Amino acid sequence: MLVLEKNALSDEIESFVNQYGNDRASLLQILQAIQRKHKYVSDFAQQEVARLLNIHPVEVYSVITFYSFLCTQPKGRNIVRLCRTISCDMAGKDAVEDAVKRELGISFGETTKDKRITLEYTNCLGMCDQGPAMLVNEKVYTHLDPETAVNILNEIK
Amino acid sequence: MVKRDIRIPVSQQPLVVDKPKDTSTIGGMVSIQINEKKVSVPFGTTILEACKQNQIHIPTLCHHPDLCIAGVCRICVVDVEGMRTLQTACSFPVTTPIRINTSTPMVRKARRHIIDLLLSEHYGECYSCFRNGNCELQALAKEYGVDGYTFGHTDKPGREVDKSSASVIRDMSKCVLCKRCVRTCIDLQEVGVLEAIDRGHETHIGTFLDKPLADVICINCGQCINRCPTAALRANDPSDEIWNAIDNPKKHVIIQTAPSPRAAIGEEFGVEPGHSFTGELNTALRRIGFDKVFDTNFTADLTIIEEGTELLNRLKKVIVDKDESVKLPQFTSCSPGWVKFIEHFYPEYLDYLSTAKSPQQMFGAIMKTFYAKEAGIDPADIVTVALMPCAAKKFECNRPEMTASGYKDIDYGLTTREMAKMIKEAGIHLPEMPKSHFDEPFGDASGAGLIFGATGGVMEAALRTVYELVTGREVPFDNLVIEPCRGFDGVKQASVKLEKCVEKFKFLEGVELKFVVAHGTANAKKVMEMLRRGELNDVHFVEIMACPGGCLGGGGQPIPTNIDIRKKRAEAIYEEEKSLPVRKSHENPHINYIYEKFLTEGPCGHLSHKLLHTHYTKRGKYIS
Ligand code: SF4
Ligand code: SF4
Ligand code: SF4
Ligand code: FES
Ligand code: FES
Numbered sequence: 001m002l003v004l005e006k007n008a009l010s011d012e013i014e015s016f017v018n019q020y021g022n023d024r025a026s027l028l029q030i031l032q033a034i035q036r037k038h039k040y041v042s043d044f045a046q047q048e049v050a051r052l053l054n055i056h057p058v059e060v061y062s063v064i065t066f067y068s069f070l071c072t073q074p075k076g077r078n079i080v081r082l083c084r085t086i087s088c089d090m091a092g093k094d095a096v097e098d099a100v101k102r103e104l105g106i107s108f109g110e111t112t113k114d115k116r117i118t119l120e121y122t123n124c125l126g127m128c129d130q131g132p133a134m135l136v137n138e139k140v141y142t143h144l145d146p147e148t149a150v151n152i153l154n155e156i157k
Numbered sequence: 158m159v160k161r162d163i164r165i166p167v168s169q170q171p172l173v174v175d176k177p178k179d180t181s182t183i184g185g186m187v188s189i190q191i192n193e194k195k196v197s198v199p200f201g202t203t204i205l206e207a208c209k210q211n212q213i214h215i216p217t218l219c220h221h222p223d224l225c226i227a228g229v230c231r232i233c234v235v236d237v238e239g240m241r242t243l244q245t246a247c248s249f250p251v252t253t254p255i256r257i258n259t260s261t262p263m264v265r266k267a268r269r270h271i272i273d274l275l276l277s278e279h280y281g282e283c284y285s286c287f288r289n290g291n292c293e294l295q296a297l298a299k300e301y302g303v304d305g306y307t308f309g310h311t312d313k314p315g316r317e318v319d320k321s322s323a324s325v326i327r328d329m330s331k332c333v334l335c336k337r338c339v340r341t342c343i344d345l346q347e348v349g350v351l352e353a354i355d356r357g358h359e360t361h362i363g364t365f366l367d368k369p370l371a372d373v374i375c376i377n378c379g380q381c382i383n384r385c386p387t388a389a390l391r392a393n394d395p396s397d398e399i400w401n402a403i404d405n406p407k408k409h410v411i412i413q414t415a416p417s418p419r420a421a422i423g424e425e426f427g428v429e430p431g432h433s434f435t436g437e438l439n440t441a442l443r444r445i446g447f448d449k450v451f452d453t454n455f456t457a458d459l460t461i462i463e464e465g466t467e468l469l470n471r472l473k474k475v476i477v478d479k480d481e482s483v484k485l486p487q488f489t490s491c492s493p494g495w496v497k498f499i500e501h502f503y504p505e506y507l508d509y510l511s512t513a514k515s516p517q518q519m520f521g522a523i524m525k526t527f528y529a530k531e532a533g534i535d536p537a538d539i540v541t542v543a544l545m546p547c548a549a550k551k552f553e554c555n556r557p558e559m560t561a562s563g564y565k566d567i568d569y570g571l572t573t574r575e576m577a578k579m580i581k582e583a584g585i586h587l588p589e590m591p592k593s594h595f596d597e598p599f600g601d602a603s604g605a606g607l608i609f610g611a612t613g614g615v616m617e618a619a620l621r622t623v624y625e626l627v628t629g630r631e632v633p634f635d636n637l638v639i640e641p642c643r644g645f646d647g648v649k650q651a652s653v654k655l656e657k658c659v660e661k662f663k664f665l666e667g668v669e670l671k672f673v674v675a676h677g678t679a680n681a682k683k684v685m686e687m688l689r690r691g692e693l694n695d696v697h698f699v700e701i702m703a704c705p706g707g708c709l710g711g712g713g714q715p716i717p718t719n720i721d722i723r724k725k726r727a728e729a730i731y732e733e734e735k736s737l738p739v740r741k742s743h744e745n746p747h748i749n750y751i752y753e754k755f756l757t758e759g760p761c762g763h764l765s766h767k768l769l770h771t772h773y774t775k776r777g778k779y780i781s
Contacts, residue, residue, distance in 0.1 A: 044781070056343060056350075056365075058350060058352040058365040058373075062354055065354045065355045066356045
């Protein structure tokens, strides 16, 4: 990372810390803010957060690895998460899964070459009565079938 | 007010209730019933403490007397009447009159299930494990009569063994996730290398970015090893290489023994803590096949002379020459864990660190130069082993700059535990050995070198010499015991006034020589923050040891180690020193001999600088 980029990132994290407080209880909010902005929390960002909150980098890493919606590696611009829990599974998740994989040419856990979409699984989204369910960034889609799922994906920029 | 742990969010902090100062006040004592026994305990006592006071055994795993309460393993569950679920004894403070049952069918079944679940994921067989016979998990399995694997047993290692570090090996397939190492590293040492990574079934103890231990800011103190209940953490054991060297007739194998292992190794042979086995150990080591057995205290004396001279030189440069590039206070540099700590966390203060090497490394440098020549042995054939209480010494002897003699100055650092294992392997029961003395020409050391093992010891030893050099008189303390240096307070401060100085040190006339002593890197951090805030401007000398209690509580010492055991080991060391004829480093005849014969330019001269002093690396704490 260039020094200039580093400085900009440090400033940005500092402003998040000012906004949410430099207490360790603010850690999650700060990490979420960084994740929203950059789609991941880089190694350097983790160490900056640790410095500003006066905790250890490994504690920041521990929290990030605990939460599925925080990550330490860059991902695609959009994250698609398909529910894999039992109700959705019984409602036809497998067919949706195959269609989505075929359409994008990648498997779950991977990102398309153009960085447009990252495919992931999620556990129950609380939409069990309307499965199969899928989360595109922060929006939930329900009652999916292979066709609607593929259409939704194609509309994502 | 009990010191609350800020590391844990308030919502997750175990309920700790402050005990009343005066238990005779109303409500100060609470009457409870444990099984059939009615007892009364101070308000706020945990069930575990209450049971212990009444000789009722409760099993524990994540609990450790040196660490904060975690309550994560649940093995200590008991039945509290009126409560819907079982409660963890280690984290349940007694505040109301309750009735506790420690052995109901439900309690026994729950404990057994917890053990069975731990074993289902525990990889390895006890007979091929270094903790065999001294493992808390194994002991629990025995206690609860585990005779089969109710929930299965894994036959594949869950994770790769991390052997990257010169000091600490991590085998996470044996980890029971008690998080004692995490609490040790973060709370006790304030280094912060380890935490729980990932979630649920994937949870494991890991480092920042799951890097190998050698690539993060671990200071190699080994304190985590001493607190791990299983074999998940262990020191990097060189005993096979040492056996090979001993068995090779061409090699001249030398061992030096430090005072702390001598004061603790008996524990490995079932002796109560608090007995030194110096003489017995000498005999045992010769029987094992070491060619020479020397005393590290000899170079501890040398360290005092070099470090003391360096201090006096610094004082002169500051007071007389007004040289602003010279830094005071001078910090001791004999604890390799502390050295790495300051390299990582306070690299901008490295100029404050004494350049004197640790006694271990000085010894190596002298062995492969002066001794080799005197004894007529090719230094290439000399193998130097150091028996140390320390895991960081293994890293230290592998530092690339530690080759002043032209060879690796110290070949192997061996811990007390590994030494005990070698002695047992040789079929020797240490306490039964006859006593014998160290080998010449470095056979005698002063008591000053001996007390290096306890926190404050280096300071006490240095003061005895520095004061006498400067004033020509003994330190003004009864029987040379500098009481302010002793004891286990985290940070100690004191001073002695220098009066009627000899001609050479007239510039110190009337100076109040101030010193600070700290042990454990959490306290070292406090001292460094004081330095940063300018609160140490009038202090001259600071002793820091990375391990709680000093070397006697080192990461290579027998397991378990706790405050009571550390106190007993300190007593053993101070007791041994009382009986020594020479108790000041500068009066050690061998020291005078070496300055006459070898280091002829005197302390801090050219040759000293080449062999006995070192330089440090600005490491910093950012990892990329
Ligand atoms: S860690 Fe303990 S229980 Fe596990 S194999 Fe070693 S001795 Fe046995
Ligand atoms: S050796 Fe010391 S610094 Fe390293 S992980 Fe263990 S406790 Fe932490
Ligand atoms: S490595 Fe040892 S101390 Fe650390 S969590 Fe695992 S079993 Fe506990
Ligand atoms: S199972 Fe898919 S939303 Fe609940
Ligand atoms: S010892 Fe009480 S929960 Fe672990």
